Each structure stands twice: as structure tokens, then as C-alpha cells.
Amino acid sequence: MEPFTKHAGKVVPYDMPNVDTDQIIPARFLKKIDRVGFGELLFYELRYEEDGSPKPGFTLNDPRYAGGSVLVSGPQFGIGSSREHAPWAIQQYGFRAVIAPSFGDIFRSNCYQNGLLPIVLSPAEVDSIIARAQEIDGYEVTVDLEAQEVRDAHGFSASFEIDPFRKENLVQGLDDIGLTLRREEDIASFERARG
Amino acid sequence: MAPQTMFEKIWDSHVVREEPGKPSLLYVDLHLVHEVTSPQAFDGLRLNSRRVRRLDRTVAVADHNVPTNNRDKPLEDEVSKAQLEAMQRNADEFGLEYFDMFSEKQGIVHVIGPEQGRTQPGMIIVCGDSHTATHGAVGAMAFGIGTSEVEHVLATQCIWQAKPKTMEVRVEGSLANGVTPKDVILAVIGKIGTSGGIGHAIEYTGSVFRSMSMEGRMTVCNMSIEAGARTGMVAPDETTFAYLKGREHAPQGAEWDAAVERWAALRTDPGAQFDALVELDGSEAAPQVTWGTNPAQTLPVDGRVPMADSFDSSQEQAAVEKALAYMGLSGGERIQDIAVDTVFIGSCTNSRIEDLRAAAAIASGKKKADSVRALVVPGSWAVKRQAEEEGLDRVFSEAGFEWRDAGCSMCLAMNPDRLSPGERSASTSNRNFEGRQGPGGRTHLVSPPMAAAAAIAGRFVDVREWN
Numbered sequence: 129m130e131p132f133t134k135h136a137g138k139v140v141p142y143d144m145p146n147v148d149t150d151q152i153i154p155a156r157f158l159k160k161i162d163r164v165g166f167g168e169l170l171f172y173e174l175r176y177e178e179d180g181s182p183k184p185g186f187t188l189n190d191p192r193y194a195g196g197s198v199l200v201s202g203p204q205f206g207i208g209s210s211r212e213h214a215p216w217a218i219q220q221y222g223f224r225a226v227i228a229p230s231f232g233d234i235f236r237s238n239c240y241q242n243g244l245l246p247i248v249l250s251p252a253e254v255d256s257i258i259a260r261a262q263e264i265d266g267y268e269v270t271v272d273l274e275a276q277e278v279r280d281a282h283g284f285s286a287s288f289e290i291d292p293f294r295k296e297n298l299v300q301g302l303d304d305i306g307l308t309l310r311r312e313e314d315i316a317s318f319e320r321a322r323g
Numbered sequence: 324m325a326p327q328t329m330f331e332k333i334w335d336s337h338v339v340r341e342e343p344g345k346p347s348l349l350y351v352d353l354h355l356v357h358e359v360t361s362p363q364a365f366d367g368l369r370l371n372s373r374r375v376r377r378l379d380r381t382v383a384v385a386d387h388n389v390p391t392n393n394r395d396k397p398l399e400d401e402v403s404k405a406q407l408e409a410m411q412r413n414a415d416e417f418g419l420e421y422f423d424m425f426s427e428k429q430g431i432v433h434v435i436g437p438e439q440g441r442t443q444p445g446m447i448i449v450c451g452d453s454h455t456a457t458h459g460a461v462g463a464m465a466f467g468i469g470t471s472e473v474e475h476v477l478a479t480q481c482i483w484q485a486k487p488k489t490m491e492v493r494v495e496g497s498l499a500n501g502v503t504p505k506d507v508i509l510a511v512i513g514k515i516g517t518s519g520g521i522g523h524a525i526e527y528t529g530s531v532f533r534s535m536s537m538e539g540r541m542t543v544c545n546m547s548i549e550a551g552a553r554t555g556m557v558a559p560d561e562t563t564f565a566y567l568k569g570r571e572h573a574p575q576g577a578e579w580d581a582a583v584e585r586w587a588a589l590r591t592d593p594g595a596q597f598d599a600l601v602e603l604d605g606s607e608a609a610p611q612v613t614w615g616t617n618p619a620q621t622l623p624v625d626g627r628v629p630m631a632d633s634f635d636s637s638q639e640q641a642a643v644e645k646a647l648a649y650m651g652l653s654g655g656e657r658i659q660d661i662a663v664d665t666v667f668i669g670s671c672t673n674s675r676i677e678d679l680r681a682a683a684a685i686a687s688g689k690k691k692a693d694s695v696r697a698l699v700v701p702g703s704w705a706v707k708r709q710a711e712e713e714g715l716d717r718v719f720s721e722a723g724f725e726w727r728d729a730g731c732s733m734c735l736a737m738n739p740d741r742l743s744p745g746e747r748s749a750s751t752s753n754r755n756f757e758g759r760q761g762p763g764g765r766t767h768l769v770s771p772p773m774a775a776a777a778a779i780a781g782r783f784v785d786v787r788e789w790n
């Protein structure tokens with residue numbers, strides 16, 4: 129996993145609540161058995177016309193937000209299914225962080241597993257980032273995981289909470305399985321005790 | 324010892340390792356695997372030369388992709404075929420017990436777990452599927468995980484979890500005729516919203532759940548995730564024990580008695596504190612129909628679709644406008660004036676024998692409306708066999724409903740059963756998200772009797788007043 133310490137990138141605003149995993153990636157694309165190629169499928173229904181051409185008006189098709197790497201959206205982002213294809217699609221599109229007032233629980237843990245950083249800010253802070261992204265051309269934020277802060281070059285800054293364990297794993301790019309297997313003794317003794 | 328909730332008891336008895344301020348490493352008793360969220364996990368194992376740690380605690384089934392008719396014919400969809408073949412290969416290579424689509428034990432993963440008696444009180448159960456909480460109906464802590472976590476559990480039989488808060492959802496009273504467990508859980512979600520349960524483990528308490536069958540409790544727990552909660556459970560009682568007794572994987576003989584004693588002790592102690600409480604009066608619950616694009620957008624069947632300007636914030640108004648536009652509604656129409664094109668009775672929410680009986684009772688002796696296509700997809704082969712023994716298949720066929728084979732089917736439209744753009748369904752599944760039942764498809768979630776009645780009337784009707 130790619131370590132995450134600090135990332136500066138262009139903001140892509142998507143001002144909608146309840147962006148569920150079926151919107152992020154429709155089920156018919158979950159049949160692939162490898163982990164690649166999901167970036168083009170991100171937000172498929174919202175993003176493409178029936179003939180496959182880009183839908184005008186959708187945020188990912190807006191030239192102002194081309195090349196963005198920080199997605200900012202409304203509350204309950206990622207509710208719904210446990211499909212990890214959702215964070216894969218977001219990440220493979222080029223995003224490194226998603227900012228929202230709240231997240232679906234399973235989506236959030238899936239993000240951590242892939243080095244994609246889900247950040248909870250207050251609704252007011254999220255609104256203010258979205259407003260700035262809509263007003264300021266090429267608007268960027270810096271996501272500083274070590275300092276647990278999101279800031280821009282125009283005076284905005286907001287701090288966020290993160291579980292220290294998740295943070296350590298992200299900063300070091302650690303693989304959970306390797307980490308757990310170091311606890312083999314604990315697992316084996318738990319199994320012995322239960323019979 | 325301080326009084327504990329059932330959730331805390333189950334949690335505490337599964338901690339392999341804990342450190343203050345960090346997630347705990349929990350032991351997993353049962354890991355259910357299916358074809359959609361596992362291929363990349365097995366690839367990861369292969370890449371690192373890892374094996375499955377506990378084959379005896381792991382079972383796999385094909386359900387999401389499988390066609391529900393003409394199974395003897397070659398699969399038309401090449402990609403589905405590749406995914407099912409990958410599941411078979413992985414099961415063979417790693418030595419997993421696996422039910423392919425021809426197995427007589429095949430079915431939706433959340434239907435076969437309890438049905439085979441694998442799902443037991445006090446267990447921690449995981450599956451790469453967000454509706455895993457279904458298994459909480461027997462008094463287990465069951466939750467959905469992503470593919471990386473599937474790989475993690477395969478390799479270690481453990482999972483890292485931050486301890487959620489607890490929430491009691493108490494529904495007292497008794498349900499009116501025609502009001503089902505589906506209506507109760509939709510009403511709960513309507514009340515607390517899709518985020519009301521985020522970060523919480525729910526325990527469903529009160530007379531309504533106590534007097535509910537196991538099938539009904541499964542319907543309720545199934546939809547915990549639609550309220551944002553990863554897990555939801557009902558304390559085990561005589562109903563639970565009677566359901567489990569004699570099932571294939573349930574304990575037998577003297578072991579059974581010891582198990583029942585253990586299970587009975589799982590109940591939340593008197594005086595134990597939950598972090599949150601939600602209360603509902605079951606006697607007032609009405610049959611529900613969702614009107615929008617998330618399960619909290621639900622109404623009693625005698626209601627009217629809301630208008631966007633009846634909401635306060637501009638963000639809410641925009642979201643409601645978007646939902647109405649997607650659903651092809653303008654707001655203000657009576658639910659009972661909405662006509663449906665397709666009726667889907669099935670999914671891990673409502674495809675068990677009791678659901679099919681309730682739907683058949685409505686369909687019996689009637690004919691579906693000409694304009695409607697109606698599908699009945701039993702949750703498992705076992706359910707299908709039982710329904711056929713009871714003659715339910717004939718009731719459905721005579722009413723013009725198609726009687727299919729077991730699988731997820733139109734719940735998520737990965738197989739050929741799907742809505743076309745603009746088509747409107749009454750569905751007993753759990754998600755009405757945009758595109759869930761096919762691109763552009765419009766889903767209204769309802770109970771099995773409400774779905775059957777809609778098929779016959781060609782529009783939504785109030786089953787309380789209808790026969």
C-alpha cells in the first residue's frame with residue numbers, strides 16, 4: 129500500500145447527500161475478477177450518456193475539475209454495499225482523499241485498506257470547501273495526515289480526527305494481514321482456549 | 324460484574340487482542356464467502372503464498388450472479404461466467420466447502436446460513452456483503468466486510484474492529500393485520516434515517532420482535548445497514564431455539580442442551596445501558612412503500628409522495644428533487660395511484676418460506692394485471708422445495724407469476740433479471756438506490772404481501788383493506 133503522509137491536490141466538489149455505493153459503481157461492473165480498470169467506471173450512470181459520451185454538467189466532466197485528487201461531497205457518503213470496488217474506483221480515478229460530513233461505516237474501513245483517506249469535517253467546513261472549489265479556479269487543498277489538518281492557500285484550515293491505529297498504518301503503508309500474522313501467538317492461544 | 328448488553332457479551336468473548344485506543348482483534352466463528360467480493364481476496368492469498376486458516380469455519384456459495392432460470396444452459400454473460408468459474412477454481416485450490424448453482428444446498432448466502440444451522444447465537448459472523456447483519460436474528464454479531472477484509476479473515480480468521488456504540492431499537496405493541504416485519508424496519512429507517520445507526524450496533528427489543536418469527540427477525544436485522552448500522556441483533560429465545568433445533572449444523576444431543584444454556588445467557592442483562600434508544604409504537608405501524616432513492620424515503624401506503632419544497636434545507640430540497648426526477652414522480656401523488664410494471668418477490672430480505680406464504684396468500688385465486696411482469700425468486704433450493712411441497716408454486720403460476728430458481732436476482736441485477744430504463748418495480752428487496760435493479764430502473768420497496776397485491780392490482784394497494 130502506498131504510504132499517505134501529506135497530499136496537495138485539486139478539489140472536485142460533488143454537493144449531494146447520500147452518495148451510495150451503487151452510484152459510485154453500479155453492480156454490473158462488479159463481475160471483474162481483478163482489481164484494475166475501475167477508474168473509468170466511477171460514477172458511471174451519472175457520468176456517461178447511454179452512448180458512452182460524457183454527460184455535460186456532471187462534476188467529473190467539468191473541465192474546471194479535471195485532474196482533481198480530493199473528492200468533497202455531502203453527508204453519508206458511501207452508504208450501502210460492502211463492495212470494495214467503490215474505493216478502488218475512486219482511487220483508480222486518481223483521488224487520494226474523500227472529504228464529507230459523514231461516511232458509510234463499511235465504505236470507510238474499505239478506504240483505509242487501500243490507502244484512500246476518508247476525512248470527516250463539519251457540514252459547515254465541507255460547505256465552505258465546496259463553495260471555494262466552485263468559485264476559485266484550480267482550487268487546491270492540502271491534506272496533511274500527520275498534522276490531521278486540511279488547509280488551503282486562502283486561509284482555510286480545519287482539523288480532523290482519525291483512529292491512531294488507522295493513521296499509523298496509512299502513514300507507513302502497512303498491510304493489515306502482515307500485521308495480524310505477527311499476532312499468531314495470540315490467535316493460536318485463543319483457539320486453544322476455546323477448544 | 325456490571326450489567327452488559329448482548330453485544331458487549333459477544334464482543335468480549337471474541338477479543339484476541341486489545342490495546343487502549345486501538346481497534347480490537349476479534350476472532351471470527353463463521354466466514355461466508357460468495358463469488359463477487361472474493362476473487363481479489365484469493366488472488367491476494369496466492370500472491371503471498373498464504374492459505375485459508377480455518378476451512379472448518381469458512382463456506383462459500385454462488386448467489387449474486389447466478390441465473391434464476393435455464394441453469395442447464397450455458398451462461399450467456401461471459402463476465403458472470405468468468406466470475407463463477409473463478410469461485411470454483413478458488414474453492415478447489417484452497418479446499419473450501421462450496422455450493423455451486425447446481426447444489427441442492429445453494430441459495431442466497433444470508434438465507435442458507437441460518438437454514439443450515441451454521442448461524443448460531445453468540446457467534447461473530449462476517450461476509451463480504453453488507454446485509455450480513457441478517458444472521459443477527461439468531462443473536463449473533465454479524466457484519467459485512469470489504470474484499471481486503473475478506474482476505475484478512477481467510478488468512479487469519481480474525482478481524483480488526485473499532486468498538487461501535489450500542490443502540491436499542493424498541494418496538495412495543497402488536498402489529499395490525501397486513502403489517503409485516505418489513506414494514507416495521509422500513510418505519511424504523513424512515514424515522515432515524517440512513518445515517519441514524521452509523522457507528523452503532525443495534526439490538527432490536529420489545530414485544531413486536533419477541534413475538535416475531537425467525538424469518539421476520541431476519542428481515543429486520545437484514546436492513547440494519549440501511550439505517551447505517553453494520554450489525555443488528557435480536558436476543559435468542561424459545562423461538563430461536565425451536566428454529567435451530569435439528570438443523571444440519573446445529574449442536575445435537577447433550578451438546579444441544581449445553582448450547583441452549585449458553586445461548587440463553589447472552590441476553591442483555593437488566594439494567595444494562597445502551598448509548599442510544601429509538602422507540603416506535605408497533606400498533607401504529609402501517610404497510611410501507613418507499614417513494615425515493617434511499618430506504619429512508621418511505622411512507623405509509625395511504626400517504627402522498629412529498630413535494631420538494633416541503634423540506635427545510637436547500638440541500639435536502641435538491642436531493643428530494645433529484646430523487647423525484649429519477650423516480651418519474653412530481654410530488655403530491657397518492658402512493659396508491661402509482662402503477663407498477665414489475666413485481667419482484669425475493670432477496671435476502673424477503674425470500675424465505677414465510678415471505679412466500681404471505682405473498683401466495685394474497686395471490687391465491689387471483690390473476691396478475693396484464694401489464695405487470697411478476698417474478699418470485701426463492702432464497703434457496705431448500706425454500707423452493709418446501710414451497711413446492713406446500714403447493715405455493717402452483718398458486719403463483721396460476722396467478723401468472725414466474726416461479727424461478729434461487730439467487731439474488733433482481734435485487735441487484737447482476738444476472739439477467741433486471742429493470743429496463745424507466746421501468747417501475749414493487750420489490751421486496753432492501754435497496755431502492757438509483758440503478759440498483761438495472762440502469763434507470765425505479766424501485767419501490769415493499770413487503771411480500773404488498774408486492775403480491777401490487778402485481779394483481781397493477782398499482783400499489785393497501786393490503787389491510789384489500790382481498
Ligand code: SF4
Binds near residue numbers: 671731735
Ligand atoms: S439478495 Fe440482494 S442484498 Fe441480499 S445478498 Fe443478494 S444482492 Fe445482496
